[in-house]
Amino acid sequence: MLGRGLRVRATLVARAGQHQIWRGRGAFACFSTSIQAASSSEKHIAVxxxxxxxLYTASRLLAKAQDIRIDVFEQLPTPYGLVRFGVAPDHPEVKNCTTKFAQVCDDSRVRLFGNIKIGNGPLLSLERLLSVYDGVVLSYGASEDRKLGIPGEDRAGVVSAREFVAWYNGLPEAQELNPDLESSDRVVIVGQGNVGLDCARILLTDPEDLAKTDITARALDRLRRSKVRHVEMVGRRGPLQVAFTTKExxxxxxxxxxxxxxxxxxxxRECERWAGQVEKNRSLKRMMDLLLKHATGDPVGGAAGKERSFTLRFLRSPVEVEGGPERGAALGVRFRVNRLEEGAGEAARAVGTDEFVTVPCGMMLRSIGYASTAVDATAPFDRQRGIVPNIGGRVTDGHGQVVPGLYAAxxxxxxxxxxxxxxMQDAYHTGDAILADIHNGYIIGNSDKTRAINEMLARAGVLDKCVTNAEWKRLEAFEVEAGRAAGKPREKVTGVAQMLDIVRK
Ligand SMILES: Cc1cc2nc3c(=O)[nH]c(=O)nc-3n(C[C@H](O)[C@H](O)[C@H](O)COP(=O)(O)OP(=O)(O)OC[C@H]3O[C@@H](n4cnc5c(N)ncnc54)[C@H](O)[C@@H]3O)c2cc1C
Structure with a gap:
């Protein structure tokens, strides 16, 4: 799992007598105070x-260590990840955190290298970063999605919620999605979490209300032509097991x-059956009260006299996606009806019955979670758990040994x-682990590193290709200006080539 170079580096550090100490976790776990580094030389951290x-990890380091230099590598020309490309456009208050992120990027000790993908070839491998930086933080998120593994899942019309969200939020690679919002008035969402609710809300909200948000012009145009009137959100278990939150x-x-x-x-019935658990759990109780207050009591899904409807459907597992069984619907999603066994909450198990139902729809959104992958072939990655293996933010190799200088957030x-x-909390913990390792002399730092780093970046073409913080700010100003004309907070630029054109002009 661990590349040769990483192993060599680990061995070198072990030889320096540090390896034993690296194994111990508890000694550093609570470190959170401001530090005086063991050495006054600069520490260079790659994010x-x-x-x-x-960016939260970087902000922690900037706040608590003076002699630190941070290079942030971002594969897109724009920073902020899912805060830009995930958070729903009608939740602008959630994006207030970008003020903090902008402060981090503006700090003179930070360099933003947008448009640079780590792991993309040997010149920008993780191994290469580890060879020049004192520390590397892996914080590259989850850009794939989990699959259901049922027949027909690859049919046109079956779309992951991740792609759909990325489409309406302007992620460049998702702009050719062309979701089918016109062949049927019904969309089925498989999975009962907050991301699915975001999708349902965007599909059912009046597009003129969305027009005041930073949703892309392309998505808005499509939604204005949408014939979708009914969204069914389906879960394999019952109301006590939903993953979304009451607010959403x-x-x-x-x-x-x-x-x-x-x-x-x-x-x-479920609330009565598990009354003890519901009463004890205040957030669950609030959710159940909300459901009981608003549920129409119609289990089959009439629209209660309204033109549009949102249906929460429980106890159904998708088993196959078929070609459209009815005229006008591109797809039919076949579900097995379940019953619940073995307790309330997470302990409840869905057991299939002999009953099946098929729901016709134009589009099925698979909304069962995002997934991470390894940043490159040499990098530690736990395929089973879908994460970079770590102990409190310190990355471990295939044998559970901490890899010196490598962190995850x-x-x-x-x-x-x-x-x-x-x-944020999680990133702060990782920041504290790095600070503790600096404090304890495991990250020593070396002022000469700047030259080696810059040579490496030049050789890899980073300095020519990257979008700097100043350039990103130019792009942002362009978006805000374009949005003003359309009466929205910003009009996102949705193509990488177009972004580069704007920043380089
Ligand atoms: C649809 C959706 C809606 C959400 N809504 C809310 C909400 O309303 N409120 C809330 O509090 N939370 C919300 N969240 C959760 C929130 O977005 C996450 O907690 C947070 O974004 C996770 O941060 P991260 O840095 O781990 O991942 P990300 O935000 O995904 O950041 C990872 C970054 O790494 C970059 N990257 C990936 N690979 C590489 C590479 N090889 N080299 C360089 N860069 C790379 C990516 O482009 C990305 O910019 C939402 C999440 C989703 C998916």
Whole structure:
């Protein structure tokens, strides 16, 4: 799992007598105070991924260490990761964290190298970074998605929620998605989490309301022509096991002109059956109260006199995606009906019955989670857990040994769950691990490194190709100006070539 170069480096450090100490976890776990580094020479840290995790880790280091230099490598010309390309356009307040991110990028000790993908060839491999930097933070998030593994999943019309979100938020690689919003009035979302709710809300909200957000012009145009009126969100278990949060569900109950449908009897039955657990868990209780208050009681999904509807459907597992069984619908999603066994909450298990139902739709969104991959063939990666293996942010190799100088933060460290606040805390812990390692002399630093780093970057073509912080700010100003004309906070530029054109003019 670990490349030869990484192993060589680990061995060298072990020879220096540090390896034993690296293994111990508890000694550094609580480190959080301001530090006086053991050596006054500069420490050079590379951050791989300019999203929330990378920039919060950087902010922690900048706040607590004086003699530090940080290079942030971001594969896209634009920083901020999912805060730009994931967070829903109608949740602008969530993006306030970008003020902090901009401060980090503006700090004179930080260099932003946008448009630079680490792992893309030997000149920019992880091994190469480790050979010149004192520390490397892997914070490259999760840019793939989990699959259901059912027949027909690759049919046209089956789209991952990740791609759909990326499309309406302007991620360059998702702009050719062309989601089918016209062949049927129904979309099925498989999975009951917050990302699925974001998709449902975007599909059912009046496009004129979205027009005031930073949703892309292309997505808005498509949504204006959309014939989608009904969104069904399906989960394999019951109401007590949903993954979304109450705040996001409440928004679904408030979209003007949209009926909120779910099987009220089932919710009431489950709440009664597990009354003890529901009463004990305040957030679950709030969620159940919300469901009971708004459910129409119609388990089959009439729109309750409204033109549009959002249906929460429980106890269904998708088993196959078929060609459209009805005229006008491109797809039919075949579900097995389940019943629940073995307890409430996470302990509940969905057991298939002999009953099946098929739901016709124009598009099926698979919304069962994001997935990370290895940054390159030499990098540590735990395929089973889908994360970079680590102990409190210190990356470990295939044998559970800490790899000196290598750290992880954010979704790639703990898996693709958690909001920005969780990611911030997690990044701060990783920052503290680095600070502790500096303090204890495991990261020694060397002022001569600047030259070696710059030579490496020049050889890899980074200095010619990268989008700097000043250039990103020019692009941002362009977007804000274009948005002003359209009465929105910004009009995102959605192509890499176009972005580069703007920043280089
Ligand atoms: C659809 C969606 C909606 C969300 N909405 C909310 C919300 O409303 N509120 C909230 O608090 N949280 C929300 N979240 C969660 C929040 O976005 C995450 O907690 C956070 O973005 C995770 O940060 P990260 O840095 O780990 O990953 P990311 O934000 O994905 O950042 C990783 C960065 O690494 C870059 N990268 C990847 N590979 C490489 C490479 N090889 N070289 C260089 N760079 C690379 C990527 O381009 C990206 O910019 C949402 C998440 C999703 C998916």
């Amino acid at each position: 791989v991924g300019g999203g929330a995790a990378g 569900l409440r928004e679904m109950t408030k979209i003007p002109g949209v009926a909120f449908i779910c099987d009220r009897e089932l919710v009431a 954010g979704w790639v460290k703990r898996g693709p769950v958690g909001v920005i606040a969780t990611t």
